[in-house]
Amino acid sequence: MEKRLSSLINEIENIKKDIxxxxxxxxxxxxxxxxxxxxxxxxxxxxxxxxxYRNYTLDVLLRKRRTVREGKIMITCKKIGIPVPSVLYIxxxxxxxxxxxxxxxVLRDINISINLSTVKEMLTEIGEYIGIMHKNxxxxxxxxxxxxxxxxxxxxxxxxxxxxxSNEIEKQGVDxxxxxxALESMWPSYSSDLTRKIFEGYANIRGQKTAKRIKDKIIxxxxxxRYVSERRKNI
Amino acid sequence: xxxxxGIESTAHxxxxxxxxxxxxxxxxxNDTYRPVSGGIHPREASEHHSKVAYKILxxxxxxxxxxxxxxxxxxxxxxxxxxxxxxxxxxxxxxLSVSYNKPLVPVNHAVAHxxxxxxxxxxxxxxxxxxAGGNTLITSFKDGRYRIFGETLDMPxxxxxxxxxxxxxxxxxxxxxxxxxxxxxxxxIEMPYSVKGQDLSYSGLLTHAxxxxxxxxxxxxxxxxxxxxxxxxxxxxxxxxxxAFLNKNELTITGGLARSxxxxxxxxxxxxxxxxxxxxxxxxxAGDNGAMIAYTGALALNSGVTISLEESYVSPLxxxxxxDIPWRKD
Ligand SMILES: Nc1ncnc2c1ncn2[C@@H]1O[C@H](COP(=O)(O)OP(=O)(O)OP(=O)(O)O)[C@@H](O)[C@H]1O
Ligand SMILES: Nc1ncnc2c1ncn2[C@@H]1O[C@H](COP(=O)(O)OP(=O)(O)OP(=O)(O)O)[C@@H](O)[C@H]1O
Ligand SMILES: [Mg+2]
Numbered sequence: 309m310e311k312r313l314s315s316l317i318n319e320i321e322n323i324k325k326d327i328x329x330x331x332x333x334x335x336x337x338x339x340x341x342x343x344x345x346x347x348x349x350x351x352x353x354x355x356x357x358x359x360x361y362r363n364y365t366l367d368v369l370l371r372k373r374r375t376v377r378e379g380k381i382m383i384t385c386k387k388i389g390i391p392v393p394s395v396l397y398i399x400x401x402x403x404x405x406x407x408x409x410x411x412x413x414v415l416r417d418i419n420i421s422i423n424l425s426t427v428k429e430m431l432t433e434i435g436e437y438i439g440i441m442h443k444n445x446x447x448x449x450x451x452x453x454x455x456x457x458x459x460x461x462x463x464x465x466x467x468x469x470x471x472x473x474s475n476e477i478e479k480q481g482v483d484x485x486x487x488x489x490a491l492e493s494m495w496p497s498y499s500s501d502l503t504r505k506i507f508e509g510y511a512n513i514r515g516q517k518t519a520k521r522i523k524d525k526i527i528x529x530x531x532x533x534r535y536v537s538e539r540r541k542n543i
Numbered sequence: 544x545x546x547x548x549g550i551e552s553t554a555h556x557x558x559x560x561x562x563x564x565x566x567x568x569x570x571x572x573n574d575t576y577r578p579v580s581g582g583i584h585p586r587e588a589s590e591h592h593s594k595v596a597y598k599i600l601x602x603x604x605x606x607x608x609x610x611x612x613x614x615x616x617x618x619x620x621x622x623x624x625x626x627x628x629x630x631x632x633x634x635x636x637x638x639l640s641v642s643y644n645k646p647l648v649p650v651n652h653a654v655a656h657x658x659x660x661x662x663x664x665x666x667x668x669x670x671x672x673x674x675a676g677g678n679t680l681i682t683s684f685k686d687g688r689y690r691i692f693g694e695t696l697d698m699p700x701x702x703x704x705x706x707x708x709x710x711x712x713x714x715x716x717x718x719x720x721x722x723x724x725x726x727x728x729x730x731x732i733e734m735p736y737s738v739k740g741q742d743l744s745y746s747g748l749l750t751h752a753x754x755x756x757x758x759x760x761x762x763x764x765x766x767x768x769x770x771x772x773x774x775x776x777x778x779x780x781x782x783x784x785x786x787a788f789l790n791k792n793e794l795t796i797t798g799g800l801a802r803s804x805x806x807x808x809x810x811x812x813x814x815x816x817x818x819x820x821x822x823x824x825x826x827x828x829a830g831d832n833g834a835m836i837a838y839t840g841a842l843a844l845n846s847g848v849t850i851s852l853e854e855s856y857v858s859p860l861x862x863x864x865x866x867d868i869p870w871r872k873d
Binding site: 309360370449454532 | 685692733738780783786788812813818
């Protein structure tokens, strides 16, 4: 592990010589994140490294596509008032993004039992932001509890590698379904309360009628997937 | 120590296993129905199960050297699965339970795939990739149950490749046959790579691969190669997401696709790169089997889980995350 980390850091230092790396913030599923300094800014380097488990052509294709999307959509989000780290630099040939460092904690690491009312308030706000994204045809694509950072009571959305522009209700439904399922697996005993808060916020932005349509869509989506064992009869 | 006889009949396979709560497998006898053409016909499969049931039961008992009187309980997979198939197992289980006055133990088929994999790999608290003909999901234990941290939004991986195999004239099980052809492919053709957060979707990929085939521009080998490569990379990626998210250090695969060397290699490389251990369940416990129902039934009976005859109806859509797991502590 140690060896792997240092070789990845080496890789980045060779690609981008003008950054000074301080420490490893984490290895996500896709990328390595490093706290660093660039032109005097304290910033995060997100580097999508190569995955040896997948075909190289596919690997390059995915890393490039996601770097481009992440950069582009974060910039759009900023414009429409979604709280995201500021993007400082994008290199889609080398799969690197530099962005503002948010010194907070991710939602996953919150102790829910002692922070229940705060979390509920936040989820209404998160629901509102998701509503704003959807209203602007943005699908986040990866709404998990590790992809929302809290800093001094403020929310930040990160990790837009799977995001896309779309106004399809199906995609909006999947976006919310993924977030609901994340809550259900993480905080099962509170999840129905928490889900209600998300929809409260979502409806504040999109109106009751649209919110209801998306809710119905989610019910339909949930009937597929793990409830699929009956389906193969018909295939 | 509790000894349980377990019956599996949720889909293609009819099986009887005998196992103890401390993890000894005394018998694991299975017979898989292979449709002559097309996909699975639930009624034909259930007829197969009825036909082989008695023979398999006898064989399992004789291999184990137990008489049914020595057994502490009868376990049966009540779901998820195909109604007509499930009913064969349930009927036999009820009959044995009444005739020999043994407690009846309900077992969730998905939970059984997980428990046999934990037993077989020796992993205590792994992230589990459960992938078979009817299921594709990533799960791990949390707050008393197996929670879902990733799953298919439409079609299971096994079903996707089995369907493709059928379309090119290959019989069930299709996955190993498609893999054989894929090994001869070289060129990667871009295909819909559909990862959505922790979830994934296979129906678009299947449609696309079939269209490419009709087009006639690419060789079957390259199409199979690209299909397998895309499908397995997607699954490895969502497994990677779950592993990183949960911060655990053991990864295992269970279900019929655990026999796939190609898939296991990808998962192994990924796990290593995250500093985690990877082990697949052994081939004999990978596909549907009686032993996993027996072993999980023994764990359950040991924790006092039983069901009355009246309540022992089958549940084709029984979700894994609805099942309490009293034999595990957080
Ligand atoms: N701008 C930032 N400021 C502070 N921390 C960050 C920032 N961006 C990412 N992180 C931290 O790094 C982790 C991984 O980041 P990110 O989600 O972007 O990577 P990823 O590899 O796409 O992750 P995954 O695919 O596992 O969700 C986050 O969960 C968060 O803890
Ligand atoms: N050697 C093999 N390598 C890879 N895949 C295999 C192999 N043998 C069988 N399979 C695949 O495994 C799947 C069958 O899995 P399994 O025996 O667990 O039954 P199932 O009824 O589909 O399972 P479930 O109800 O648990 O979803 C099929 O898709 C089949 O093609
Ligand atoms: Mg993330």
